[in-house]
Amino acid sequence: MNHVLDLAGIFVFALSGALEGVRKRLDVVGMAVLAFFTAVGGGIMRDLFIGVPPAAFRDTGYLLVPIAATVVAFFWHSRVERAMPGVLVFDAAGLGLFCAVGTAKALHSGMAPLHAVFLGVCTAVGGGVIRDVLSGEMPTLLYDRQLYALPAMLGATAMAVLYTAGVRGFVATLSSAVLAFTFRILAMRYGWRAPLAWGVRGSV
Structure with missing residues (x-):
């Protein structure tokens, strides 16, 4: 079940990458590159930090799903x-799932909770950073105008706390993912923004 949810999250993230390629007037190869790295870039970073072969290169689905998303966007x-409002809901679900799963994998590998939270956030937002860099945009992570990293951090922290408390498996993953998902949806609904430096007005 977790694998199916993982692939669903990859599809939504890949779709956002492919659509960015359309906006930048890239050809189908460029679209596919953005789709792939948006979808699995964060997971690759996590696995490299942990020291294991990236799952993206061991499971055919991690390659085929971004290709399918590219075809849809093309x-x-x-x-x-x-249909973007509906797609953003699925994107929020993918964010919640990825931050929880990424944190759990890091904890299972023996990393300390704080480092595991960092890798959980990397799993959730790393692909978006790579997408923005490749497409010539300032990574949204640096100004988090739509509260993307903070929900991921909240979900990853919840996962680390539950794991440390002995609550693991599907219950911990679902609880943490739902927490991040809810925070992200509320941020979109009410226009929440991360604060700027004290005394600075305006936004990027």
Whole structure:
């Protein structure tokens, strides 16, 4: 079940990468590159830090799903753009799942809770950073205008706390993912923003 959810999250993230390729007027190869790294870039970073072969290179689904997302964006990008509010809900679900799973994998490998939280956040937002860099944009992580990293950090922290308390497996993953998902949805709904430096006004 977790693997199916993982692939679903990868599809949504890959779709956002492929759509960014459309906006930048990239060809189908560029779209596929953005789709792949948006979807699995964070997981690759996590696995390299942990010291294990990246799952993206051991499971065919991690390659085929971004290709499928690229095909969808290539032919039906206008329709997907119109459905973006619904897609963003799935994106929030992917964010919650990835931060929880990433943290759990880091903890299971023997990392300290604080480091595991860092890798959980990397898993959730790393692909977006790579997408922004490749497409020539300032990574949204640096100014978090839509509260993307903070929900991931909240979910990853919850996962680390539950794991340390002996609550593990599906219950811990689901609880942490739902927490991050809810925070992200509320941030989108009410326009929450991370604070700027004291005395600084305006936004990027």
